[in-house]
Structure formats: structure tokens, C-alpha cells
Amino acid sequence: MRNNSRAAQAVLSFIGVLSCFSSSPAQAQAPSKPLGQPCNLLSDLVQADPRSPKPAVPSKLTPIDATTKNSILNSGLPCQETVTGDGPDKTKTPLEHRQRGFDFYSWLTFIALNSPADGRGIDQSMPNTKTKWEDRANFKQLLDVMLPGGAASEWTDKKQPPPGCKSQFEANPDMMVIEMIEETFNQPFKTGALIDQQGNYALFDILMNRQMFDYIRTHKLYSKTEQMNAANSNLKIDFPAGANPPDGQIEGGDPGGIIVKVSWKILESDQEKRKFHTVDALVSMPRDDATTEPPCLRKTLGLVGFHVMHKTKSRLQWIWTSFEHVDNVPEKKEVDTRKLKPSYNFYNPKCNAATCKVNETPPWPWKPEPSLGLKFHSPFKSQIVRVTPLTDDTKKMNSQFQGILKGTVWENYMLLSTQWPSDFRCAAKQVSDPKPELAPNTDLEKEPDMNCAPAPTFLANSTLETYSQGGVPLASSSCMACHGNATSYQLPARDANQVGPGGNSAAKFFNQTDFTFMLEKAR
């Protein structure tokens, strides 16, 4: 009885917490606040105090249902994860408790980023409602930062579309513009294109938030030449990390660096368009030669994959969130037992294994042929199966969040998992002589495991790491294990004994770029 009474108090306190973050309809129409202002302090456990992420005692899971729907959907962007190694289910390990906390954080992040840019709640979304991350006030596409010639830019600069898209863009400057470089149609490590069941290419894009942009701009990392400049020879790339406000306060937190990577499916029928979050986009085809301007195609794109990378003060190896559309592909077990849906975006349930080989890359060439639009050059269609199933815990959480998103297209998206550095002593380790002006002073050279034991060890999105799914060390997709290898064009300080041709240092320098390959795209 005593425990029940305490649990009831905890629930009441939780409702109090939620009410601090909920928006009234009048507030919802107000101009949108910057993302993460204030930070979302909700966690998977009911909190003891609305201004503190610390869980109440005894611990109780935060309900995700009709009673909390309005509050959760309007709670905003977490600046930092709030996880603990505890929970009401005492049969779970600390690792499992933390995983649940990270997955809850991932759903909050997904909801915050995909909420309407105009400040309404996500439950007011239509399929084509512009999201926060699609709003240029919040995120910039990578190619709008890494400009031709390594040119500098300001956050407030207007989008400059490729010349072929200019007239269409000027008529509707709100449109998404996707420039087809190799990374737009080819998977990581150039492992191949992904072709949907209608024979169209899947498209990929990368965006960053203002905190990322400001760091790149401050250090002129948008330019290959500037990266190689002596002024950057000692720079340890250290993007800003998100942090909650001081305990007991609402203001004072900051989300830090966030990167979004998305995958799109080209939608051709109105029926399809109702199942996806969509954007009206201009797709600038790959350039074939220097003299001819590539064509610009107007397409409706449906969101099929959604990665979020978020660096926080307590997880300096970043937190890696991955979502997908529920109709992308079946799990291997579903294929084996023939428990299949009538159709998928990247799998044909009517095609036998001999004809449609599973998880095979398309035949060469992979580069889109401008004369074919975005259709692949052969009848090949990707036959993709998810190799690593979602855990039962993640499926359960998905079903709860999908429940409170019912009636919007967002109920058609699911969390695959969240990868996080599980060795937390290692994960938040900072340099021995931190300098306040250089916060967070991330130590990126820790050994022997700079990734601090990623959990889960492997994580792949069927649309973004299609051909590297599985569990083979150093071969299968692991967000951190892969991105930990990212380096820049920086050169070491000039050494008189190691000067090579042209006066540059001949010494090798593999400067870690804080888990992002973005700096390789500097021009």
C-alpha cells in the first residue's frame, strides 16, 4: 500500500512535469522557438521533480498513452540524454535499462525534429507539413555549407540552387533541393545504389544544425585549403556537445551539435503519398560534363529513413538514432516464416529467392542516367531484408509511440535502435587539462577503444546501410566504429625535417574529425 501510494505520487508528479512542457492551442500557434529552448528533460522514468531529470523513487516507467500524449508530443528537443541503469523491471540488466532510456530519448528527438516548423504540435501534421529539420532556420544541407571553391557562408544566407533548378526554385523558394552527388545515390563505402519497387533510385541527404555550422565556420572547415592551413594544424576537431540546464533550472541548456541524415523514396501515386511524410523537391541530376547544365526534376519524395547524430556532454561519441518507414523491408524471420505484408518499399513478397536475390547490389552502372530521370537503367529492383531484428523492447516502445501518433503519417515510422557508448567512464572522458574556452575538450585519442563500447554493437538502417547489415566486426554497420575513422584534410605543424615538395609537411596526419565525415566534403 505504501508503495502504491508513492507510485501514485510519482505519477502525479510526472503529470506536473509534463504540464510544464505542454502547449496550449494558443501557445502552439505562436512563432516557433529555437529547437531545444527549453531543453526537453523528460525521460523514460517518471521524474521526482519537473525541473530535474532525476527519477522518482520507486522508479516507474513514464506512461506513453492517451493520458500523456499531448504532453509528450509537445515536450520539445532533448539537449542531452537522461538515462539511468535502473528501472522498475528488476530482471533487466543496467545495459537494458539504459537502452530503454536511449530509445525513449530517440523517440522524443524524432518527434521534436519532425514536428511542424510553424510551431504546431506533431499531431497537427499533414503528410506534407514542413518539419523543423526541413526549415532552413534550423538545419542546413551539407552542400549549402561546403560551397564550391571552399567559399564562406553565413547561416542566414539564402539557398543558392544549382543553375538548372534556379527558375523553378525562384517560383517556389520553399522547396527542398537535392543535388545529386555520389553520396546522394550511393551507399557508404560506395557499396551500391538502392532501387525501390517502382524502379526508382532512393536518395540520401545530410543536414546539420546551427551549432555544427558555427563551429565549421569559426574554424573555416568548409574549405579544403583552410583545413590545410597552418592555423588549423593543431586544431582537434571538437564539435559542441549538448547539455541540459543546471539541475533544478529550466533555462541554460543547449542541444549542441546535431546531424541528420535522411533517405527518400520517389513517390508516384497519390495512394503512396498518404503513407509517408512527403516533400515537394527539386532534384538536380548528376553533372555529366562541364558544359551542359544537368536537368532539374520536380519530384514528390517520401521519407523512408531518418538518422540523427547528437553529441552530448555525457556521450562524446555521440548518440546514434535510426528510424525507418514501417513498410520498407521485412525482417529475415518474417521472410522465413512467410509472414509478409502485401507490399514493401524495397522488397517484393511475390518474387522467389532465386529470381530476386536478397540484399544484392544492383548491376553496374550505379550512377543515374539523366535521360532516364531517376529510373534505374535496368529492370532490377532491390530485394532487401532486415538482417538484425528489432528487439522486443524496442518493438514495444515503438507501438506505444505509434499509438500516440495515430492519425498522422508519423505512426508509420519505427525506431530501429539507438547506438550509444556504453562504457560511460570512457564515454565522457575529457582531456586532463581542460580549457573552459574550448569546452567540451573532448578526448578523441583514447585507447584501446575510442568508441567506448557501442551498444548495440551493430546498427544498420535498411535504406542507409543496406549492404552492410549484420554482425561481422569491422565489416557490418556500426555507427561509431565506422564514423570513428573519419578524418580531415588537416596537416600537422610544419616540421623543418619533414618538408616535402612544395614546402608542405611530408608527415602524415590523421586528424580525427569527431565522428563525422562531413569535413571530407569541403571543397
Added chain:
Amino acid sequence: MTDLPHPKPSSLALGEKEDESAGRFTRRTVLAGAAAATAAISVGAVDTPASAQTRHQDMVAFVLLSAALTGIAEGKLAPNFHPLPSPTNIDLEQSDPGSDPVDVKQEYFDWVNKLHQATFRRLLQFAKDSRNASDRAQAIIDKVQATPDTKYLARSIVLMWYLGAWYDPDHLRALVERPNPPPAKFDVISPKAYTQGWALRVAQAHPMGFSEMQFGYWSRPPSPRTDFIGN
């Protein structure tokens, strides 16, 4: 812009405090939960509180035993291992054997337990009995050395941690005691065990074909040995 030096081994995480305090639930509360689950399910192969308690304590003992035998810190062999209430006053029930996504310790435990259960239980008992000795490692080693069966199984366990391979204790004994010993033979326990072998990590290197070290690590001075083995 600056060159940021490596952290000292004692550098602690910003998020450590919240995680640590939250993670320190006791084994007793785990058992209470397990008991409730047992009552609720009532049928099927449910872990009983007694067996859960034994397995938990055995794993804590296995980590202590392994650290004493290998010279590698408990927290390195079993990430997130927490001796409670303190490292010098270990309560097997309270202590957390650690949970990590690789969890090679469970694989090793199951391997030895399957092949040499009776002798393995004696080794675990040595670790339990010596857990709060002033020199725990030496106390465990002294007991292990007392009889050939425990001594050679302990050697097999050392090789298992360092090489990810299993050298049968009878075979190890034959190598020492027979005038014409047979050639050494072993089984690689699993692909996971291959990647987790400590021999190369102690040498501040990594197994062929597998590395978690940062690209370009070879271009700068190595971190202190303590970063690798914790001691």
C-alpha cells in the same frame, strides 16, 4: 585551437555520477523482481530466485578470479563491474558483475562451466573466500596452486582470456609433466573471443583484422598501459 593532451587514467566522466548512482541497485532488489516474475508466470523455465542468486554471485566471483589470474583489472575484463559496497569489502550479492554489449565473460563462463564444472566451482569458491583478503589476487593464486587440477584449469582460463582460445587443462598438464609432450593444440572459442583476446591489447596492439583503435593511432605516442589493462 589547441593540442589537447590525453586524459589521466583517473579522469572521470561528466555523466558518470548520474549513471553510477542510478545503476547501483542491489542484487536483493533484482531477486525481488525475479520472485515477482516467478509468481506471475508460475510455469515454464523461469529463473528461480535461488538460481539467479547463485549465477549472479558466481559471475562476480568469476570476474574476481579472472582479474587475479590475468593481472588485468576487473573493470576491463567485465566493463561496468562494480564491487560493492567497496572494492575492499565486497558483498557478492550487492556487487554488479557488469553489463556490456559484448559480454565475452558470459561466453567464457559458460564454456568452462560446461567442460570442467566441478573444478570450476572450486575455483569460484576460492575467489569467493578470498574476495576481501588484503592481497586478494595473491590469496586466490595461493589456493589455485595447491592442487594440479585447479592449477591447470586456472592456466586454461588465463590462456582463454589472453588468446580467446581453449587449451584443455589435461593437455597443459601433459605438456609439463610428460617427457615427450604432445604438440600444443587449442580451439578458438568463437569469433567474438578472437576479437577480445587480451594478448595484443596488453602489447597496446590489436588482433589481425580487428581494431577499435582510431584510424591513424600509429602516428602518435601510445597511451599509457593503464588505459589498456587498468593496472
